Structure formats: structure tokens, C-alpha cells
Amino acid sequence: LQDKLNKAIRTLKGSGRITDVNVASTVKEIRRALTDADVNFKVAKDITDQIREEAIGQKIVIAVEPGQMLVKIVHDKLTELMGGQAESVNLKGSPAVVLIAGLQGSGKTTFSGKLAHNIKKQGRQVLLAACDIYRPAAIAQLQTLGQQIGVEVYAEPDNKDAVQIAKNALKYAKENSKNVLIVDTAGRLAIDEAMMQEVENVKKAIEPTETLFVVDSMTGQDAVNTAKTFNDRLNFDGVVLTKLDGDARGGAALSIRHVVEKPIKYMSTGEKMEDLDIFYPDRMASRILGMGDVLSLVERAQQAFDEEEAARINKQIRQNQFNFEDFYSQLQQIKKMGNIKDLMGMIPGLGGAVKDVDISNDSFKPIEAIISSMTLKERKNPDLIDGSRRRRIATGSGTSIQQVNNLMKQFEEMRKMMKTMNKVQDGKMKLPPMM
Numbered sequence: 001l002q003d004k005l006n007k008a009i010r011t012l013k014g015s016g017r018i019t020d021v022n023v024a025s026t027v028k029e030i031r032r033a034l035t036d037a038d039v040n041f042k043v044a045k046d047i048t049d050q051i052r053e054e055a056i057g058q059k060i061v062i063a064v065e066p067g068q069m070l071v072k073i074v075h076d077k078l079t080e081l082m083g084g085q086a087e088s089v090n091l092k093g094s095p096a097v098v099l100i101a102g103l104q105g106s107g108k109t110t111f112s113g114k115l116a117h118n119i120k121k122q123g124r125q126v127l128l129a130a131c132d133i134y135r136p137a138a139i140a141q142l143q144t145l146g147q148q149i150g151v152e153v154y155a156e157p158d159n160k161d162a163v164q165i166a167k168n169a170l171k172y173a174k175e176n177s178k179n180v181l182i183v184d185t186a187g188r189l190a191i192d193e194a195m196m197q198e199v200e201n202v203k204k205a206i207e208p209t210e211t212l213f214v215v216d217s218m219t220g221q222d223a224v225n226t227a228k229t230f231n232d233r234l235n236f237d238g239v240v241l242t243k244l245d246g247d248a249r250g251g252a253a254l255s256i257r258h259v260v261e262k263p264i265k266y267m268s269t270g271e272k273m274e275d276l277d278i279f280y281p282d283r284m285a286s287r288i289l290g291m292g293d294v295l296s297l298v299e300r301a302q303q304a305f306d307e308e309e310a311a312r313i314n315k316q317i318r319q320n321q322f323n324f325e326d327f328y329s330q331l332q333q334i335k336k337m338g339n340i341k342d343l344m345g346m347i348p349g350l351g352g353a354v355k356d357v358d359i360s361n362d363s364f365k366p367i368e369a370i371i372s373s374m375t376l377k378e379r380k381n382p383d384l385i386d387g388s389r390r391r392r393i394a395t396g397s398g399t400s401i402q403q404v405n406n407l408m409k410q411f412e413e414m415r416k417m418m419k420t421m422n423k424v425q426d427g428k429m430k431l432p433p434m435m
């Protein structure tokens, strides 16, 4: 996935604005990346169509390349499509009633425990109701969890009527002044009419404040169909996406949201009672794209890059006056942002020029040392730096004359490249593809 997006980005590199031409192939790649992350094909198409419209014509922020900018746009779009903000459950009412529905094994019972634990920590009185009457172990499972987190569990082991148990649990909750009742229900391995009817009846009987649909993120495309079927019957209020501690990309979150238009409210990332997370659309967008690094790079670049200084350096470049002072200033900006190798490409002028030059974090220190050993006059006027000055600089910076020569050579190449760029731009000629 990362490779695909990188490829998509490469096709975009270099232009100052996102255009129809350079966006087309990128959009295609993004669509593929989304389907790879288990986003439903139709959903992926809808989304990329929207993204294309919004991206075209956007101006590229200085210090960020168009491809990276587009990734940011895609990320922001996905975040928006998943609801933007985290949404919490409605716990108003006395008691508030939360109904938990979903297929068997999706994580309903585990989630019920986690939610109860979470609410209890907020200082509220919680009651868990065991309405899975089909598996003998189900009641015991909930009771064990209840003991573990110190929450009372309402159960009627001999009663085979889930609706009746739910009603009795609600009555019990009222009588014992509980603030919240969480009703854990039964599920089947696949959707079947009897199960649907039962959970629908439970819902009618107890009129929950909040109905949550629990779905296993590992089930990929199936998750969307299951969500749709449940929503048609239950008109649920929110979704809980479980087992995100595995390697599911989380595309299900996007598809479900898009298809049933209900918010994902929680994500579950483990079997421990503490592993309950509020669903944050922006984090999920990063996960779906698998582009967390690039995104934070773009954000860091936007934050750390001093726009005024960048404008000043651009002017120097335009006037063919780029010198070691400017170079040093650029290096400092890069250092502020973090890993140099990842970041080189983001610097206007510098990015293209040093693309093929091997600069790693380690080769960074001698460069700084060498520039520091130059006099201000030398930095501003690199042509002054002749053989004897180079020897002096090498000794002063604790480097070899070879290293100084190398830097001078690289610097000269950069300047040449910048000059060519200027000429090309002035003459409105087509830029060489590498830029």
C-alpha cells in the first residue's frame, strides 16, 4: 500500500498546483489503496470522485510537494467522511439503556464489559444484563467479566425468553437506582431471521437510549453487509468496531459509515477491559491510508517551516545568489523537522537539487562543522573559497580537505541546478522531469 501511494505521489511531484492531469493517475492509485484497505469498491469510487473535485486547483503550501499535499487532502476527506469528531454514546435517562447487537464472536460480550468498566470509572452505577440464552457459557462469561470489573450482572439462567429477561433487567435496574443498563444479546454466526426477530423484540420491549452494533473489523467486506442488515432492522445509533489490534486496515469503518450513515463510536483493540477506545476519525484515516508518517511529515513541515525564511531563500535562488548562509539556514530548518532523509524532498529548491546526493543524518554533522568554520564573508561569497581557504576550513572543522572539496562540489552542483531552473522558468520552457 505504502508503495502504491508513493508511486502515486511520484507522478505528482514538482508542480505547484494540483491539476486535472496530474491528479488523474493519483486518484486511481488512491482508489486502489482504499480497496486494499478493505474499503468497499463503490465507496472507494464515490470518495475518490469527491476528492478529485476538491483537490483540483488547490495551491500547494510552500515546503510541501503536491503529492504530499494530496495525501493530506485525502486524509482530511476520509476524516470528514468518518464523521470528523469523535462521538460518544448517549447516556441520558434513568437508567440509560444501551443495547448491544451483532453477530456471534464479534465481541459483544467483551465490549459490554469494557463499556461497563468505562462508565463505572466515571462514577456511575452500571448493571449488565445477560440476554444470550443460547450458549450456556455466555452467562458465565459475562458474570466473570462483571466480577473482574466489579459490576453487577443480571441473569436468569433458567429463563429461555430473552425479551422477558431484558424487561426484568430493566425493572431491576430501576428498583436498584442504576444509572446505566447494558444489555448484552445473543448472536449467530451468520444473520438469520430468528436472531433478527429476537433482538428486534428486545429493542421494542426496553426502548434503549442507545443501540450499538458491534462488528469485527477483520471480516472486511462482509462487515458492510452485516451492518446494513442490522441497521435495516434495528436502526442502530452507532457502531463499535472490534479487533483493531489485529492487522485489519480499518477500511470497514469507512464503508460502514458511508453505507449506513451511522457514526462509529468505539473501537476495541484487545481483550483486556482497558482496551476500549473512543473512535477518532482522523486516526482511522491515517490507519486506512497507512500513511501516518507522511501525514505527520506534512504537518511537521507546515509547522516548522518558516515561510518568511523560505521566501527569502527562494528569492536568493531566483537571483542566483544562493550561498552557504542560505544553505546553512535550510539545514537548520530541516533539522527542526526531524529525519533529514525523509525531509529533503520537502524543501523548495533544495529538494530537487540534492535528490541524488547521498545525505544522511550522519553526513550532516561535518557539513555543519565545515560551514561553521567559514567566515561570514566566505559563506556569503562561496567563490572566494580557494585552495588555501579550504585547507584552513578543513583544519578548523576537524574534517579532511577531501570532505571540504566534496561539499564545495555538491554546493556548486546545487547552484548550477538552481541557475538552470531559473533560466528554464524565465524562458517558460518545460521543466525537466526530475523536478
Ligand code: GDP
Pocket: 102, 103, 104, 105, 106, 107, 108, 109, 110, 111, 187, 242, 243, 244, 245, 246, 268, 269, 270, 271
Ligand atoms: P460475542 O460472541 O459477540 O459476545 O463475542 P465475545 O465478546 O465473546 O468475543 C469473541 C472473542 O473475541 C473472544 O475470544 C474475545 O476475547 C475476542 N475479542 C473481543 N474483542 C476483541 C478485540 O478487540 N481484540 C481482540 N484481539 N480480541 C477480541
Ligand code: MG
Pocket: 108, 109, 110, 132, 138, 184, 185
Ligand atoms: Mg457474547
